[in-house]
Amino acid sequence: PTPCYFTSLLIPHSILPTDHHNSGPILSFPKAQAYFQEYVQYFLKVSLTDISFLDTLPSLLAASIIAAARRAFGLSPQWPDNLELLSGYREEQVGHLTTMLMFHHRLSVNNDEGYNSFSASPTSPTVGRGGGHCQWGKDRQF
Numbered sequence: 001p002t003p004c005y006f007t008s009l010l011i012p013h014s015i016l017p018t019d020h021h022n023s024g025p026i027l028s029f030p031k032a033q034a035y036f037q038e039y040v041q042y043f044l045k046v047s048l049t050d051i052s053f054l055d056t057l058p059s060l061l062a063a064s065i066i067a068a069a070r071r072a073f074g075l076s077p078q079w080p081d082n083l084e085l086l087s088g089y090r091e092e093q094v095g096h097l098t099t100m101l102m103f104h105h106r107l108s109v110n111n112d113e114g115y116n117s118f119s120a121s122p123t124s125p126t127v128g129r130g131g132g133h134c135q136w137g138k139d140r141q142f
Contacts, residue, residue, distance in 0.1 A: 003047055006062030006087075007040055013086055014040075014066045015075060022074040032073075039069035046104045056097065063087040064097035071098065072105050 015036045017029050026032045043065040047053045053061055066087075067079050079091035087094075 001058055003058045003062040003065060004044060006059045007065055010062060010066050010086060011040060013082055020076045036069060036073050039072050040065060043068050043101050046101055060089060061097060063089045064094040064101060067094045067098040068101035071102060
């Protein structure tokens with residue numbers, strides 16, 4: 001199995017209506033889910049382009065991608081108990097890889113002049129058009 005496969009298993013449980021977004025409630029849960037998925041897609045792409053992720057267990061990388069997406073999107077708690085239970089990884093175990101993924105996010109945010117093929121923000125041109133490498137089941141309800 002690939003990180004894409006593992007993220008597809010985790011993503012339905014990765015953002016919940018009870019989560020907080022930037023210290024406040026999530027106002028539009030369907031919109032938040034769509035934006036969150038853009039962050040997951042972004043970090044999946046990053047994991048394909050950086051050789052330092054090459055020998056990482058796919059399940060660990062997927063958990064780290066979800067953690068990085070939650071952090072970048074401003075969700076709290078950053079690594080909730082349900083994700084620890086489902087993934088089998090504690091926050092400390094995904095921390096190092098999450099930090100590496102966030103480094104790419106910060107670099108992209110600071111250097112993006114509109115020339116990148118994808119954006120580090122949820123306003124990426126692929127929002128709503130199904131862009132990206134990993135497709136979640138189109139019939140799946142989130």
